[in-house]
Amino acid sequence: MEVIRRSAGVGRRAVLKALCVIWLPAARANNRQGSEPAVSRPLRIVIDPGHTPSRGGALGVRGIYEVQYNDALAEKVCEALRSAGFTPILTRAPGKEMTLEERARLAADQHADLFLSLHHDSAQLRYLEKISVNGHDAYRTIKPLQGYSLFVSQVNPQFSKSFRFATLLGNEMRQIGRTPSLHHAEPIAGENRELLDETLGIYRFDDLVVLKKNDVPAVLLEVGVITDPADEAYVSQEANQTRIVAGIVSAVRRYADEYSRP
Numbered sequence: 281m282e283v284i285r286r287s288a289g290v291g292r293r294a295v296l297k298a299l300c301v302i303w304l305p306a307a308r309a310n311n312r313q314g315s316e317p318a319v320s321r322p323l324r325i326v327i328d329p330g331h332t333p334s335r336g337g338a339l340g341v342r343g344i345y346e347v348q349y350n351d352a353l354a355e356k357v358c359e360a361l362r363s364a365g366f367t368p369i370l371t372r373a374p375g376k377e378m379t380l381e382e383r384a385r386l387a388a389d390q391h392a393d394l395f396l397s398l399h400h401d402s403a404q405l406r407y408l409e410k411i412s413v414n415g416h417d418a419y420r421t422i423k424p425l426q427g428y429s430l431f432v433s434q435v436n437p438q439f440s441k442s443f444r445f446a447t448l449l450g451n452e453m454r455q456i457g458r459t460p461s462l463h464h465a466e467p468i469a470g471e472n473r474e475l476l477d478e479t480l481g482i483y484r485f486d487d488l489v490v491l492k493k494n495d496v497p498a499v500l501l502e503v504g505v506i507t508d509p510a511d512e513a514y515v516s517q518e519a520n521q522t523r524i525v526a527g528i529v530s531a532v533r534r535y536a537d538e539y540s541r542p
């Protein structure tokens with residue numbers, strides 16, 4: 281989620297591997313001219329790394345912008361989905377700009393079955409202190425604030441399927457030992473989100489553009505809180521990223537089992 285809006289500045293420029301399908305205008309045009317996909321084809325899942333290089337989202341405790349966490353995880357998710365036999369479609373390559381509306385339209389244009397936006401979380405400023413890391417600004421939580429969050433929009437025309445996928449995803453996160461942070465439900469300015477499932481950390485957030493303007497079932501996952509030192513350390517460890525990615529793939533597989541049967 282974009283809580284602190286700043287430029288991502290000069291960060292690590294991730295190398296995009298060839299395993300993910302990248303959306304390009306040419307591909308979109310070709311697809312539109314083609315026929316409708318067969319019902320038995322592999323599920324097409326749009327993976328959306330939140331934010332862009334110029335608007336990097338939350339600034340974490342190590343002075344790294346959220347977009348870099350999102351890009352790195354999205355690449356791993358795409359690779360794992362591809363290996364599992366699905367067709368992942370990445371909205372935005374690392375280093376590229378893209379509007380929220382373009383991301384939402386992409387799923388329909390690409391005849392996708394599912395849309396998952398990947399983010400890393402922060403908190404309201406009242407829960408943060410500004411620190412300096414190697415001469416750069418960073419933000420740190422003033423109290424422990426850890427865990428994941430899931431968001432769905434009831435404005436999305438496929439809300440019930442969106443909620444179902446969020447449920448499957450929440451179950452997977454719980455199974456790998458994650459707990460929902462629940463801080464978005466606090467009755468304070470900027471939060472106060474309605475919890476649809478407190479145990480699984482699923483919130484209703486109708487106005488999120490990538491969810492509400494999406495024609496396909498859409499979910500936004502906040503993987504962890506990067507302003508919290510312990511949670512940032514958790515999501516930065518490769519073994520934990522592997523667990524998170526496996527959980528996402530498992531949720532997609534379960535969703536496919538429920539909805540892909542002819």
Ligand SMILES: [Zn+2]
Pocket residue numbers: 281282283330331337338346399400
């Ligand atoms: Zn974000």
